[in-house]
Amino acid sequence: MTADPVKLMKQEVGKAAASRVTSGQIVGLGTGSTTAYAIQFLGDRLKSGELKDIVGIPTSFQAEVLAKEYGIPLTTLDACDRIDIAIDGADEVDPQKNLIKGGGAAHTREKVVDYLAQKFIVVVDGGKLVDRLGSSFLLPVEVIPMAIAPVMRALEGLGGKVQLRMGVKKAGPVVTDQGNLVVDVKFESLGDPVGLERKINNIPGVLENGLFVNCVDVVLIGEIKDGKPIVREM
Numbered sequence: 001m002t003a004d005p006v007k008l009m010k011q012e013v014g015k016a017a018a019s020r021v022t023s024g025q026i027v028g029l030g031t032g033s034t035t036a037y038a039i040q041f042l043g044d045r046l047k048s049g050e051l052k053d054i055v056g057i058p059t060s061f062q063a064e065v066l067a068k069e070y071g072i073p074l075t076t077l078d079a080c081d082r083i084d085i086a087i088d089g090a091d092e093v094d095p096q097k098n099l100i101k102g103g104g105a106a107h108t109r110e111k112v113v114d115y116l117a118q119k120f121i122v123v124v125d126g127g128k129l130v131d132r133l134g135s136s137f138l139l140p141v142e143v144i145p146m147a148i149a150p151v152m153r154a155l156e157g158l159g160g161k162v163q164l165r166m167g168v169k170k171a172g173p174v175v176t177d178q179g180n181l182v183v184d185v186k187f188e189s190l191g192d193p194v195g196l197e198r199k200i201n202n203i204p205g206v207l208e209n210g211l212f213v214n215c216v217d218v219v220l221i222g223e224i225k226d227g228k229p230i231v232r233e234m
């Protein structure tokens with residue numbers, strides 16, 4: 001049986017990011033299937049003794065569960081005054097290293113942790129690269145539940161086509177780790193991510209949107225070359 005190429009790319013890129021963490025660092029632990037491999041490899045490095053004294057700050061319930069499973073000690077933003085490095089996935093990456101995130105509805109906590117990190121490493125497979133944000137992925141926006149109707153109208157006013165994200169294997173909407181709702185918005189043109197990020201976050205009732213602009217230090221891309229997974233830096 002041939003291994004799934006997307007899984008291979010995610011594994012390799014997760015491993016490459018985890019190998020950049022050094023002993024003693026405070027590490028932001030992102031969310032999603034690619035970062036899950038980075039968390040797993042960090043755990044492996046700790047277990048082998050190659051890496052010592054790291055602590056993780058999880059960006060979601062999922063990241064917290066994985067960190068515990070792989071033996072990574074955790075801390076909180078109350079208990080530490082810096083994050084040395086954060087590793088996180090993305091749903092789209094443009095040539096300026098701007099991102100759309102939030103496919104796992106975790107973008108609010110991810111933004112807090114990733115923006116605080118001295119070094120923010122993004123891990124993606126080659127399928128996430130786009131010329132312009134919004135080409136293939138809708139923009140996630142986290143909204144407090146009592147404001148869902150006016151926020152959806154306001155987003156339509158900005159030119160978006162808005163849909164409430166619904167659960168899978170759960171009747172009703174997706175509820176975030178903060179107890180909020182998520183809408184996914186299609187914009188015809190997402191040519192000014194800086195302006196749009198601000199405009200959306202200025203709508204009362206919006207907690208955070210999935211545009212991550214001018215915050216990424218390194219993008220690691222997993223690809224298949226000559227039938228083998230490789231990692232290149234953007």
Ligand code: 5RP
Nearest residue numbers: 032033034089102103104106
């Ligand atoms: C979660 C995210 C994820 O990082 C993003 O959806 C990428 O996930 P994956 O690595 O599974 O493709 O933003 O909110």
